[in-house]
Amino acid sequence: MKLLKQTFEKDKSGSTVLIPQDREDLWQLYNLIQKGDDVKLSTHRNVKKTTGGSGAAPSSGKDKGKTERKPLTLKINVENIDYTPSDEVLRIRGKTVEPNEYVPMQSYHTAEIQLSKQFTLYKPDWDEISYGIIVKACSIEEKAEIGAVVLEEGVAHICLITDNMTVLRNKIEKSIPKKRRGEGGGGNHDKALEKFYDMTSSTMLRNFDLTRLKAIILASPGFTANALYKHVLTQATRDDNKVVFQNKSKFIVVHSSTGYLQGLEEALKDPSIQSQLRDTQFAQEALIFEEFQHVLNADDDKAWYGPTEAAKAVELGAVKYLMITDTLFRSDDISVRKHYIKMSEDVKQNGGQVLIFSSLHESGEQLNQLTGVAVLLNYPVADLDEDEDDDDE
Structure with missing residues (x-):
C-alpha cells in the first residue's frame, strides 16, 4: 500500500489518501473500511444526456431520455463492503455526501476500489486496530515475512518477500580477482571473497528483523550460499550476536542457477522449499491455535473460548494469548468493535499477546466456529463459564 497523505492521529477523526498495490492491500482495506466511514474516489455512473446549455450542443430528439456513462469523483458514506479475493475486487456501497x-x-x-488507483478514506475515529492496519499495510518491513539473499561470487541481492511481491532492499557488488594457480589461503581472491561475505552478512542483518521474519533463504549456484x-x-x-543463534533454525540454504533475482524465483518454486515455507503468514497463529486446542482438550482450565469467558479472563489479567478473528473487528456495531x-x-498492558486471525485461513475459520474469540491463560482459572447469578445462588 502506498500512503500519499495522512491527516489523522490515533483516537481522532481524520483522513488518509492511499493507493492499493496488491491483493494483500485489498484484504487489509476490507478490514479497515467500516460502515459509517466516507470514501472519496473516481468511479463511473450512468447519467442522463445533457440537453444543451451555454456553449453545449443540444442533444437530438432521438437521444432524449438516454444515458451516457461518465467518469466522476464521488464521496460516499459507506453502508456495505464486499470483497471477493478471487476477483481482486473490493466494492463499497452507500449514499453520496457531497454535491455533484x-x-x-x-x-x-x-x-470499486481498484489496484493502483488512489482514494481518500475518512474515519470519525482512527482506533488502534485501524491505525495498526495502516502502519502494517504501508510498511514493507511489516508486511514481509521472508527474507532472502540470492548471490554468487561478487554479487548479492538482499530481498524482503511478502505474499505478493519481492522487494530488493540492497545490492552488494564487489570485484573478486580470479584465483591464481598455487595461490595460498591468503591470496587476493580469498581476501576479496571474505570481504564480500562480510559486507553481505552485515547488510543482511541491518535489513532483516530476524526475530519477526519466519524464514531466511540463502540461494546461490555452487557452495556460495553455504x-x-x-x-x-x-x-x-565474533560479535556475540545472540539474536542470530536464537533464529538459526530459520535459515534455509538452497541451490539456484544464478545469483540474480531469477535465481530466487527458482528457489521459491522448489517443492522442498515450498513445504518449508507453507503458510508462513499464519505460522505463528496456527501453532498457537494448535496449542490452544491441545490445552482445551486437556480440560485444565487454561484454555477458554466465548465473549464472556474471554472478557472475564482479560479482567483478571490472566491472558497469555488473546485470539480474535478479523470478523469481529468488521462488525457493523461500533460498540462491539470498541469492546x-x-x-x-488490556491484554497488551498486562504483558499478553494479541493475535488477529484471518477468516480466509483455516485456523481463522475454526476460531469463528468457537465464537471468534478465545484465550490461552498463564495459569488455570476455573468456572469462567459460570454466570454471576449462579455464583450468587
Whole structure:
C-alpha cells in the first residue's frame, strides 16, 4: 500500500489518501473500511444526456431520455463492503455526501476500489486496530515475512518477500580477482571473497528483523550460499550476536542457477522449499491455535473460548494469548468493535499477546466456529463459564 497523505492521529477523526498495490492491500482495506466511514474516489455512473446549455450542443430528439456513462469523483458514506479475493475486487456501497453536477446528494452508488488507483478514506475515529492496519499495510518491513539473499561470487541481492511481491532492499557488488594457480589461503581472491561475505552478512542483518521474519533463504549456484551461512555464524560468534543463534533454525540454504533475482524465483518454486515455507503468514497463529486446542482438550482450565469467558479472563489479567478473528473487528456495531479493541489493549498492558486471525485461513475459520474469540491463560482459572447469578445462588 502506498500512503500519499495522512491527516489523522490515533483516537481522532481524520483522513488518509492511499493507493492499493496488491491483493494483500485489498484484504487489509476490507478490514479497515467500516460502515459509517466516507470514501472519496473516481468511479463511473450512468447519467442522463445533457440537453444543451451555454456553449453545449443540444442533444437530438432521438437521444432524449438516454444515458451516457461518465467518469466522476464521488464521496460516499459507506453502508456495505464486499470483497471477493478471487476477483481482486473490493466494492463499497452507500449514499453520496457531497454535491455533484450529475448525482444528487444522498443517492445510492456502488463503486470499486481498484489496484493502483488512489482514494481518500475518512474515519470519525482512527482506533488502534485501524491505525495498526495502516502502519502494517504501508510498511514493507511489516508486511514481509521472508527474507532472502540470492548471490554468487561478487554479487548479492538482499530481498524482503511478502505474499505478493519481492522487494530488493540492497545490492552488494564487489570485484573478486580470479584465483591464481598455487595461490595460498591468503591470496587476493580469498581476501576479496571474505570481504564480500562480510559486507553481505552485515547488510543482511541491518535489513532483516530476524526475530519477526519466519524464514531466511540463502540461494546461490555452487557452495556460495553455504559459505555465506557459515560466515554469518562466524560473524555472530565474533560479535556475540545472540539474536542470530536464537533464529538459526530459520535459515534455509538452497541451490539456484544464478545469483540474480531469477535465481530466487527458482528457489521459491522448489517443492522442498515450498513445504518449508507453507503458510508462513499464519505460522505463528496456527501453532498457537494448535496449542490452544491441545490445552482445551486437556480440560485444565487454561484454555477458554466465548465473549464472556474471554472478557472475564482479560479482567483478571490472566491472558497469555488473546485470539480474535478479523470478523469481529468488521462488525457493523461500533460498540462491539470498541469492546474488542479495549480487550486487546488490556491484554497488551498486562504483558499478553494479541493475535488477529484471518477468516480466509483455516485456523481463522475454526476460531469463528468457537465464537471468534478465545484465550490461552498463564495459569488455570476455573468456572469462567459460570454466570454471576449462579455464583450468587
